[in-house]
Amino acid sequence: MTKSKYLRPGPMAIGILIAVVVLGALYLAIRKPPYPVDLAEVTRGPMTVTINDEGETRVHDLYVVAAPINGRLTRIELEAGDPVIAGRTVVARITPLDPDFLDRRSETRVRAQIQALDAMIASSSMRIKQARAARDLAMQEQGRLETLFNRGFATRAALDRANASVSANSAAFTEAVRATEAARFDRDAARANLVTPDSQRSGRRTLEVRSPVSGAVMRLPRESESAVAAGTPLIEIGDPRDLEIVTDLLSADAVRLKPGTPVLIENWGGEKPLNGRIRRIEPYGFTKISALGVEEQRVNVIIDITDPSALWAKLGHGYRVIIRAVEWESRDTMQLPVSALFRDKGKWAVFVVEAGRARLVPVKIGRMNDERAELLGGLKPKAIVILHPSEKITDDARVEAR
Numbered sequence: 255m256t257k258s259k260y261l262r263p264g265p266m267a268i269g270i271l272i273a274v275v276v277l278g279a280l281y282l283a284i285r286k287p288p289y290p291v292d293l294a295e296v297t298r299g300p301m302t303v304t305i306n307d308e309g310e311t312r313v314h315d316l317y318v319v320a321a322p323i324n325g326r327l328t329r330i331e332l333e334a335g336d337p338v339i340a341g342r343t344v345v346a347r348i349t350p351l352d353p354d355f356l357d358r359r360s361e362t363r364v365r366a367q368i369q370a371l372d373a374m375i376a377s378s379s380m381r382i383k384q385a386r387a388a389r390d391l392a393m394q395e396q397g398r399l400e401t402l403f404n405r406g407f408a409t410r411a412a413l414d415r416a417n418a419s420v421s422a423n424s425a426a427f428t429e430a431v432r433a434t435e436a437a438r439f440d441r442d443a444a445r446a447n448l449v450t451p452d453s454q455r456s457g458r459r460t461l462e463v464r465s466p467v468s469g470a471v472m473r474l475p476r477e478s479e480s481a482v483a484a485g486t487p488l489i490e491i492g493d494p495r496d497l498e499i500v501t502d503l504l505s506a507d508a509v510r511l512k513p514g515t516p517v518l519i520e521n522w523g524g525e526k527p528l529n530g531r532i533r534r535i536e537p538y539g540f541t542k543i544s545a546l547g548v549e550e551q552r553v554n555v556i557i558d559i560t561d562p563s564a565l566w567a568k569l570g571h572g573y574r575v576i577i578r579a580v581e582w583e584s585r586d587t588m589q590l591p592v593s594a595l596f597r598d599k600g601k602w603a604v605f606v607v608e609a610g611r612a613r614l615v616p617v618k619i620g621r622m623n624d625e626r627a628e629l630l631g632g633l634k635p636k637a638i639v640i641l642h643p644s645e646k647i648t649d650d651a652r653v654e655a656r
Contacts, residue, residue: 288652292641293607296590296633303623304518304578305511309501309557311573313492317467321482325350325461329479330489334472338465338491345471346463346488351481356447364447371441378434385427392419469493472571494570495563499530501577502552505539510581517557518578528566530557532579555579582621588629592622594639605640605647606633612640614649 321327325348332338332345356364396416402408473490476482499519503511511532519528534556542552557577559566594604595617602619605612617632633639640647647653 288610288654289644289646290656291607291612291643291647291653292656293638294591294594294641296588296629296635296637296639298586298588298635300583300585301587301589301621301623301626301628302583303581303621305503305507305581306576306578306624307501307503307507309499309519309575309577311497311499311569311571311575313472313494313571314496314498315467316472316490316492316571317469318487319345319463319466319489319491321346321348321484321486321488322463323348323350323461324484325482327476327480327482327488328460330474330477332471332474332489334474336471338467338469338471340466340468341464343465344462345465345491348461348463348482350459350461361448364444367444368441371437371444374437375434375441378430378437381430382427382434385423385430389420389423389427392416392423396420463488465491467491467493492571495567497559497566497569497571498533499557499559499575499577501555501557502540502542503555503579505551505553508535508553508555511535511555511579516580518580519557519559519575520578521576522566522569522573524566527578529560530577531560532556533558584628587620588633588635589626590617590629590633590639591641592625592627593641594643595619595627596643604633605643605649605653607638607640607653610652610654612643612647612649612651612653 328347328349330346332343337343338345396413396419399408399413399416403410403413469491470493471489472492472494475487475490482488513532513534515532517530517532519530522528532555536554536556539551539553542550544550590604595602597603598614598616601616603614603616606615607613615632618630620628620630622628640653
């Protein structure tokens, strides 16, 4: 009987093979798969740090035309956007108010007052005649005594008494005349209370209020016909081509800026951001309640739009924009996404991917904006970092690109 060409494996070899297969399957079953992560690269390039907030456009010089007198305002025919010319365009017409009607009791009281004043005038007229007669008599007596004194038949004392009598009677006469005139004026004032609206309609003049400046009508606080008091706002006028932007920044942010700082104006409705420049940071802060109910100290910052007006011609007064004031910028700096950073033992750190594993690396960070952070040390350009690392990512953990 011939021997077989191939040798059969022994029981030990079969056992070893089975053990290897089982261990391999167990290793594959218990080992952790690599975590899928988002990756980004450390780069060099321009970077800008801005202070962002909402702003509102407004006309640089807004004129509020108010009623100069109490009267009845006729309906304003102008509409928002209509052009006006300084000193020529009539923006409002005001007619003096009619006097109010008197009730019966008030009218009776006024008529009685008029009758009393008529009687007072008649009495004063009699006193005028009496005072005139006394004055004339005193003047005659003074004339006779003066003649006698010059001839030596009257004393100086008698002449002095005559002169004093003339002065006293002249004053009494003047007083009577003035009292009569005052009574007549009081009577005229009382009679004015009896004037009715119908008796005043003829001869009333309408006051025309003209525009103080050239521009356009911005807003009409009062449009319909109504009675207005002096000082009531009637119309607002401004030049829509002369716009500025006002934004109220946190006081801690405002002190980091200065006049002349460039500003990007976004979300204004155009395709591209507009360029602006801070003109003034107001020195007076104010308290404002945020949407979360927190008290904040705010400061108004005024911004001029530096782009040609043709680019933003559709902007108007009171439009909402987003401003991005440039606090710091660099044309070439090493940077990485802010989402890769986290705090480790009180310092900034990132996870760097090397050979498919995450490596914890502390880094030194400078300025930051909403998306990027300035990298001052710890990594080299083109290093791969993990974005939004979760708690599952640890040092030496296996990772793979999502």
